[in-house]
Amino acid sequence: MDMAVVELSRLQFALTAMYHFLFVPLTLGLSFLLVIMESIYVMTGREIWRVITRFWGKLFGINFVLGVATGITMEFEFGTNWAYYSHYVGDIFGAPLAIEGLMAFFLEATFVGLMFFGWDKLSKVAHLAVTFLVALGSNLSALWILIANGWMQNPVGARFNPETMRMEVTDFYSVLFNPVAQAKFVHTVSAGYVAASVFVMGVSAYYLLKGKWTNVARRSMMVASAFGLASSLSVVVLGDESGYALTDNQRMKLAAIEAMWHTEEAPAGLSIFGIPDMAAQETRFEVKVPYVLGLISTRSLTGEVMGINELVLKADERIRSGIVAYDAVEKLKVHRTDMAAREQFERHKADLGYAMLLKRHVADPRSASDQQILLAAKDTIPNVPVMFWLFRIMAGLGFFFIGFFALAFYCASACKFSKPWFLKIAVAIIPLPWIAIEFGWMLAEIGRQPWAVEGVLPTFLAASSLTVGQIWTTIIGFTLLYGTLAVIEVRLMIATIRKGPVEHHEPEMSRGSAGYAPLPAE
Amino acid sequence: MEIPLDYETLRVIWWGLMGTLLIGFALTDGYDLGVAALMPFIGKTDEERRMAINAIAPHWEGHQVWFILGGGAIFAAWPFVYAVSFSGFYLAMFLVLSALILRPVAFKYRSKHSDAGWRNRWDWALFIGGFVPALVFGVAVGNVLQGAPFRLDSDLRSFYEGSLLGLFSPFALMTGLLSVAMVVMHGAGFLSVKIEQGPVLDRARRIGSVAAIASVILFAAGGLWVANGAMGFRLEGAVDPNGPSNPLFIKTVAAPGAWLDNYGRYPWMVIAPVLGLVGPLVALLGIRRRSHVLNLAGSSLATVGIIATVGLSMFPFILPSSINPQSSLTAWNASSSHLTLWIMLIVTVIFLPLVLTYTAWVMKVLFGRISLRDVRTNPDFY
Numbered sequence: 001m002d003m004a005v006v007e008l009s010r011l012q013f014a015l016t017a018m019y020h021f022l023f024v025p026l027t028l029g030l031s032f033l034l035v036i037m038e039s040i041y042v043m044t045g046r047e048i049w050r051v052i053t054r055f056w057g058k059l060f061g062i063n064f065v066l067g068v069a070t071g072i073t074m075e076f077e078f079g080t081n082w083a084y085y086s087h088y089v090g091d092i093f094g095a096p097l098a099i100e101g102l103m104a105f106f107l108e109a110t111f112v113g114l115m116f117f118g119w120d121k122l123s124k125v126a127h128l129a130v131t132f133l134v135a136l137g138s139n140l141s142a143l144w145i146l147i148a149n150g151w152m153q154n155p156v157g158a159r160f161n162p163e164t165m166r167m168e169v170t171d172f173y174s175v176l177f178n179p180v181a182q183a184k185f186v187h188t189v190s191a192g193y194v195a196a197s198v199f200v201m202g203v204s205a206y207y208l209l210k211g212k213w214t215n216v217a218r219r220s221m222m223v224a225s226a227f228g229l230a231s232s233l234s235v236v237v238l239g240d241e242s243g244y245a246l247t248d249n250q251r252m253k254l255a256a257i258e259a260m261w262h263t264e265e266a267p268a269g270l271s272i273f274g275i276p277d278m279a280a281q282e283t284r285f286e287v288k289v290p291y292v293l294g295l296i297s298t299r300s301l302t303g304e305v306m307g308i309n310e311l312v313l314k315a316d317e318r319i320r321s322g323i324v325a326y327d328a329v330e331k332l333k334v335h336r337t338d339m340a341a342r343e344q345f346e347r348h349k350a351d352l353g354y355a356m357l358l359k360r361h362v363a364d365p366r367s368a369s370d371q372q373i374l375l376a377a378k379d380t381i382p383n384v385p386v387m388f389w390l391f392r393i394m395a396g397l398g399f400f401f402i403g404f405f406a407l408a409f410y411c412a413s414a415c416k417f418s419k420p421w422f423l424k425i426a427v428a429i430i431p432l433p434w435i436a437i438e439f440g441w442m443l444a445e446i447g448r449q450p451w452a453v454e455g456v457l458p459t460f461l462a463a464s465s466l467t468v469g470q471i472w473t474t475i476i477g478f479t480l481l482y483g484t485l486a487v488i489e490v491r492l493m494i495a496t497i498r499k500g501p502v503e504h505h506e507p508e509m510s511r512g513s514a515g516y517a518p519l520p521a522e
Numbered sequence: 523m524e525i526p527l528d529y530e531t532l533r534v535i536w537w538g539l540m541g542t543l544l545i546g547f548a549l550t551d552g553y554d555l556g557v558a559a560l561m562p563f564i565g566k567t568d569e570e571r572r573m574a575i576n577a578i579a580p581h582w583e584g585h586q587v588w589f590i591l592g593g594g595a596i597f598a599a600w601p602f603v604y605a606v607s608f609s610g611f612y613l614a615m616f617l618v619l620s621a622l623i624l625r626p627v628a629f630k631y632r633s634k635h636s637d638a639g640w641r642n643r644w645d646w647a648l649f650i651g652g653f654v655p656a657l658v659f660g661v662a663v664g665n666v667l668q669g670a671p672f673r674l675d676s677d678l679r680s681f682y683e684g685s686l687l688g689l690f691s692p693f694a695l696m697t698g699l700l701s702v703a704m705v706v707m708h709g710a711g712f713l714s715v716k717i718e719q720g721p722v723l724d725r726a727r728r729i730g731s732v733a734a735i736a737s738v739i740l741f742a743a744g745g746l747w748v749a750n751g752a753m754g755f756r757l758e759g760a761v762d763p764n765g766p767s768n769p770l771f772i773k774t775v776a777a778p779g780a781w782l783d784n785y786g787r788y789p790w791m792v793i794a795p796v797l798g799l800v801g802p803l804v805a806l807l808g809i810r811r812r813s814h815v816l817n818l819a820g821s822s823l824a825t826v827g828i829i830a831t832v833g834l835s836m837f838p839f840i841l842p843s844s845i846n847p848q849s850s851l852t853a854w855n856a857s858s859s860h861l862t863l864w865i866m867l868i869v870t871v872i873f874l875p876l877v878l879t880y881t882a883w884v885m886k887v888l889f890g891r892i893s894l895r896d897v898r899t900n901p902d903f904y
Contacts, residue, residue, distance in 0.1 A: 065630040068583065069623040075593040079608030080615050084679050086608075090601025091858045095866060098598035101591035102873045106881075109587045113580030114884050117902050121887050161859070163766040165678045166601070168859040333676055464609035465681045474616045481620055485627055492634050 008471040009081045009463045012478065014445075016073050018438050019482050023067035025437055028142060028189050029196025029231070030060045031135035036223055038128045052216050053131075054119070055501035056200065061116060062492050066485060068109070073478070075101075081471070085452050085462035091168045092158045092175060093148055100144035108137025142192070143185050150181025152453050153250065153444070160352055160456075162332040162345060167456060180250070183238070184444075190235035191440065194401050195433035197228030198426075201408060203497055205426035208417060213500045221417050225408035232401040239398070248311060248318075249454040252380060253447035255308045256387040259283040262307040273392075276385045281309070283388075308381055315354065316377040318455075319368075322355030324348040326365050353456040360460055379450045390443045397436035404429065525864045530763035530854075532863040536599045537840075537853045539870060541833045543595055547588035548825045549708075550881075554582040556709015558625060558652025559702070560729060561645045564713070568641055570722050572633075572897045572904065575648075577716040579629060579904050580888050584881060589622070598866050602678075602767070602856035603840050610672050610682035611662060614689055618658045625651030633904040652709075653702065660701025663832055664694030667781065668753055669844030674769060683845060693747055700740035704821075704828055707733035707805060711821035714814040718893040727809050730817065734802040734809070734824075741798050741828055748835065754780030755842040755850055762854070763838075769855045774847040781835040791834045797827025 034053055041049030075097065078086045086094075111133045118127060151158075157174035158167045169175065201224045204217035254260075259276035261283070274286035306314075328345035329352065331338050357376040358365035368376075404425070411417055448454060452462035527535075557564070557578050565571035597604040608615050624647045632644035668691065671684040690698075710730030717723050747753075756777035765771060785791055801824025808816030836842075838853040857863060897903055 061630065065626050068586070069626045072586075072590065072622050073619050075590050076608055076615060076619060078597065079593075079604045080612055081609070083605040083609035084677075086597065086605035087601055087678060087680070090597055090604060091862050094594065094597030094599070094601055094604065094858065095862060095869075098591065098594035098866060099869050099873075101587060101594040102869060102877065105587045105590055106584065106873075106877045110584035110877075110881050110884055113583055114887060117580040118887060119902060120900075161766070164768050164859075169862050169865075172861070172865050464605075464612070465679065466609065466612060470612055473613065477616060477620060481623060485623075488627075488631060492631060495634070 002468070003460065004468050005466055005471065006460045006463045008468060008475065009466070010459065012081060012471060012475045013077060014442075015475070016070065016077060016478055016482075018441060019486075020067065020070040020074055021437065021441060022434060022486075023063050023070065024138075024142075025192035025195040025433070026063045026199060027060070027067045027138050028192030029194070029227075030056060030063070030199070031131075031138050032193065033196055033200060033223060033227060034060060035128070035132050035135050036227065037220075038131050040223075042124050042128050048215055048219065051501050052220055055216060056220070057115070058496055059203075059493060061112075062489060062496065064112065066489055069485070070482065080474075081464050081466070082452070082462050083464035085457060087166055088457050088462070089151075089155075089158075089167045089453055091166060092151060092155075095169070095172075096144045096148040096151075096175075100141050100148075104137050104141035104144060106137075108134050108141065111137065139189055142189050146185040146188055147176060147178065147181045149444075150178045150184050151175055152451075153184075153448055154178055154180040155453050155456050160329075160349055162329050162342075163336065165329075167453075186238045187235060187440075190231045190238065191433070191437050193231035194228060194235055195437060197224040197231060197405070198401070198430060198433045200224035201228065201426045202428075202430035205417070205423035206497070207500065209420060209423050209427070216501050218417055221408070222412055225405055225412050228401070229405035229409050232398070232405050236395075236398045236402060239395075248314060249380070249448065249451055251306050252308065252311045253382065253387070255306060255311060256382045256384045256447060257391045257443070258305075259286075259384050259388045260305065260307045261309055263304060263310045264307065265304075271388075274388065276388050278381075278384055308384070312377050312380065315357075315380045316373060318351045318354040319357060319373050319376055321348050322351035322353065323358070323365050323368065325352040326355040330366075350455075353451070353453075353458070356461055357450065357458050360458070382447050382449045387443060387447055390439045390446070394436050394439040394443060397432055401433070401436075525860055527864065527867075528764060529860045529863075532860065532867065533763060533853050533857050535867060536857060536863055537833075537837065539867075540595060540599060541830065543588065543592050544833075545826055545829050547585075547592055548705075548829055549822055550585040551582070551588055552705050552708040552825060553712040554578045554585050554625075554709070555652045555656050556705045556707070557713060558628075558648040558709075559656060559706055560709055560713075560726075561648040561652070563729070564725050565722055568638070569894060569897050571641075571645060573717055573722050573892050573894065574713060575629065575632070576897060576903045577713055577892050581885070582629060583626070584884070586622075586626070595866075599858055599863060600840065600851070600856050601858060602769070602851050606672055606674075606680045606682075606851060607662075607670070607841055609680065610670055610684070611665075611689065612682075613686040614658050614662065618655045621651050621654035621658075624648075629904060652705070656702045656705040657698045660698035661689055661694045663701065664691070664697030665689055666841055667697070667748065667832065667836070668693060669755065669776070669842040669847075669850075671845045672843050672849060673846035674849040676770070678768065678770075680849075693744075693751065696740060696744060696747070700737065700744060700828070703733045703736040703740055704825060706730075707737055707802060708821040708825055711805060711808075711814075711818040714809075714817050716892060718891045720894065727817075730821075731806060731809050734806045734821070737802040737824060737828075738799060741795075741802075741831075745795060745831075748781050749779070752778040754778055754782075755839055755847055756780045756783070757838070757852070757854075765854065767855055767857050767859070769849055769851060772852070772855050774842070774850040774852075776842075776844075776847050784834055784837055794827050794830035794834050797823050798831050799827070801825070801827050 034057055037049060037053045037056065041053055111130050114130050115134050118130060122130065156178050157169060157171035159170050161168045200220050204220045204224070207213045207217035258271055259274055261281045269288040271283065272287045272289060274283040276283045325345055325348035328341045328348070331341035332345065335341070355365045357379055358368045358372060360379065361372045361375050362368045407422070411419065411422055417423065450458050450460070452459040557574055561571060561574065564574050628644040628647040628651060632641055672680050672682045674680050707730055710726045710733060713726040714723060714730065717726065754777050756775055758773040758775055761772055801820050803820070804823060805817050805820030808814065808820050840851045840853060840856055842850040
């Protein structure tokens with residue numbers, strides 16, 4: 001494989017996925033905030049809540065459309081840029097994506113049109129039900145895509161079939177109820193709820209600082225502070241560390257996050273600060289809190305958290321076992337019915353992926369030297385300093401949001417959001433959830449390296465057979481297209497926020513528009 | 523777990539479901555592609571164009587899911603096809619995706635400013651978002667019929683040896699134009715039931731007539747080309763429809779004229795090309811007689827017939843290889859495992875009827891013709 005093709009494919013996937021995920025969290029969270037706001041409208045019948053719902057609905061719509069548009073790329077990018085991956089694991093990985101379309105995308109996309117255009121065509125309760133179905137649809141799509149992603153991190157319920165040269169599903173239930181996927185789902189949607197709550201808080205605080213639309217702003221903040229407090233607790237408490245003890249790669253990820261070079265005696269301590277050094281394999285200026293890591297990751301006082309070097313030794317063993325499996329597969333390619341090779345394969349099949357790590361260093365893994373095996377084993381260490389810091393920034397922000405929403409919740413009753421310093425903080429922190437969320441993705445996917453699918457398929461073998469020129473063309477193309485759309489989107493968002501929930505104040509609406517000029521609501 | 527249906531049956535069912543999906547996409551999103559491609563021509567004033575936009579505005583998002591689901595379903599049911607075709611047609615896919623990304627954004631953002639230049643730019647973005655995907659999909663079908671230049675190695679990794687410009691052969695260009703004509707005919711048919719009497723409706727009828735005539739001519743010409751050109755592939759030797767999904771196990775050869783084999787073997791299949799020819803004529807009749815329902819029914823029948831013709835002519839082939847026929851992908855050698863096909867069938871049987879039900883309900887709630895007055899007064903309109 002041409003490594004430039006692999007690295008560029010990774011770059012493009014990271015760019016398009018992270019760009020897509022700028023819009024998704026707001027969709028996940030704002031849709032449920034709309035449900036809450038509209039429920040209050042339906043229950044109290046007070047017109048102000050209709051205005052509130054419709055106003056946030058407008059911002060929801062501008063954001064939603066880019067989430068949908070950039071999601072189109074994602075659905076096809078496995079095929080365009082990761083063709084061998086798609087062949088190799090499509091039998092398992094394709095199913096959640098298809099179910100996502102059938103069960104979730106249809107739901108949200110069909111009802112979102114009715115949500116915008118059906119205000120006068122539906123009863124109050126029916127419209128609320130439509131809004132709820134949009135929220136349900138977008139959150140269900142997160143469930144399915146995280147089942148797919150969880151399988152890449154912890155590939156359960158599947159086996160390699162030498163006749164078709166790919167992984168095939170053996171137990172669909174374990175794919176569905178994969179503990180890594182479940183933890184990821186709760187963690188990710190909660191993060192989306194936090195992002196939406198911070199967004200609503202910030203925009204409302206801006207209005208309060210300007211003294212505009214205070215009726216709308218104060219009520220919105222009330223809803224967002226309660227929703228935000230619950231979700232910021234959930235995102236930290238139900239962080240996805242719970243799955244980190246399950247597989248070697250997940251263990252390696254944890255060790256890298258903690259820059260823990262050697263296995264410590266149980267229960268291991270948690271680093272708060274340090275400067276990890278990959279070459280020297282040590283962490284300088286480390287500050288540790290005893291016991292905490294062992295408690296979090298193994299949920300016990302006696303569970304051991306393995307260090308990086310011990311995990312490399314284990315990888316070395318698995319590569320050697322994998323070579324035997326690889327040899328058997330090559331024999332089966334020649335004689336489909338070779339029973340001895342079949343048996344040899346069955347004994348070592350769990351390690352087949354590890355032998356494929358060698359293809360980066362030698363064309364035929366069977367002729368690898370001890371040194372090449374060691375090199376391949378060391379490839380299983382992800383980028384430790386990057387992991388270490390991504391995690392600390394993400395987790396630090398997570399704790400900050402709990403503090404912020406606790407304060408907001410307190411302010412709601414104590415000062416009715418009247419303190420300017422608090423409002424200024426609320427405006428200033430609008431970008432922070434997006435930083436935490438994007439860092440979370442980087443942590444999960446950089447931490448998965450060198451694997452596309454943990455223990456099954458290395459990333460460098462997963463890419464399509466493309467040329468560097470082709471990938472540069474699309475990277476530049478997507479960057480220009482997405483960049484332009486981002487500028488337009490942010491300007492429309494700001495214009496809509498400046499204009500405010502305008503329909504409530506008729507005089508404001510007619511002012512400045514001489515003669516007939518249709519004022520679109522969207 | 524014991525799977526009640528054998529592998530062969532499931533593979534045939536999934537071949538049918540993929541065809542259904544493709545037709546579902548063409549029937550529903552075809553409206554939106556067609557109307558979008560017509561945008562700069564259908565309305566002379568902003569209000570006229572807004573009538574057309576608001577006719578599809580509440581629906582396009584749901585329709586587009588047919589396309590997304592198509593991607594997911596190919597991935598789940600035919601992983602080989604997903605891997606080989608999208609990586610092979612790499613830059614063409616990029617063109618389609620970029621155009622389709624423009625479309626939702628254009629619908630939503632066009633109305634945010636009343637500035638004429640702003641709106642005009644988005645109208646052309648809509649044109650691209652409708653015309654380019656329709657053309658490239660058609661070109662892709664042409665290439666599939668002729669065979670694509672790819673080969674598989676013993677690890678079943680695919681290598682593609684063509685270029686973007688190589689896709690635009692004369693035959694593929696013709697199928698591309700057929701696809702555009704078909705989609706425009708269908709979009710115009712949709713507008714004719716969705717818009718009140720007036721200049722926009724008159725234009726939709728005129729454009730619809732031209733597109734219907736073009737569809738008949740191009741479809742007939744395409745049929746003759748396939749019958750007489752050097753096109754077609756055939757499986758040789760013993761074929762095990764229950765065998766493992768590995769293309770290298772089945773011998774395939776290029777066989778000019780083989781795309782007509784199925785019509786000799788299963789004469790009932792002739793119904794598809796007949797529909798493809800009669801459908802546009804029914805649409806034309808509907809336009810002449812001012813029967814909008816007949817118009818839309820005709821364009822729908824044409825869409826079903828034209829797409830089904832391609833699928834039935836090629837069965838069991840899905841994506842033949844022009845440079846190494848041995849690598850060709852068929853319903854027998856490119857599918858998911860027996861278990862995955864079964865699980866996905868259960869999911870489809872549960873959810874597809876549900877989707878169709880609520881889509882129909884939403885259509886019903888929003889039923890009615892869009893008038894100039896709606897465009898002027900409804901604050902929710904784009």
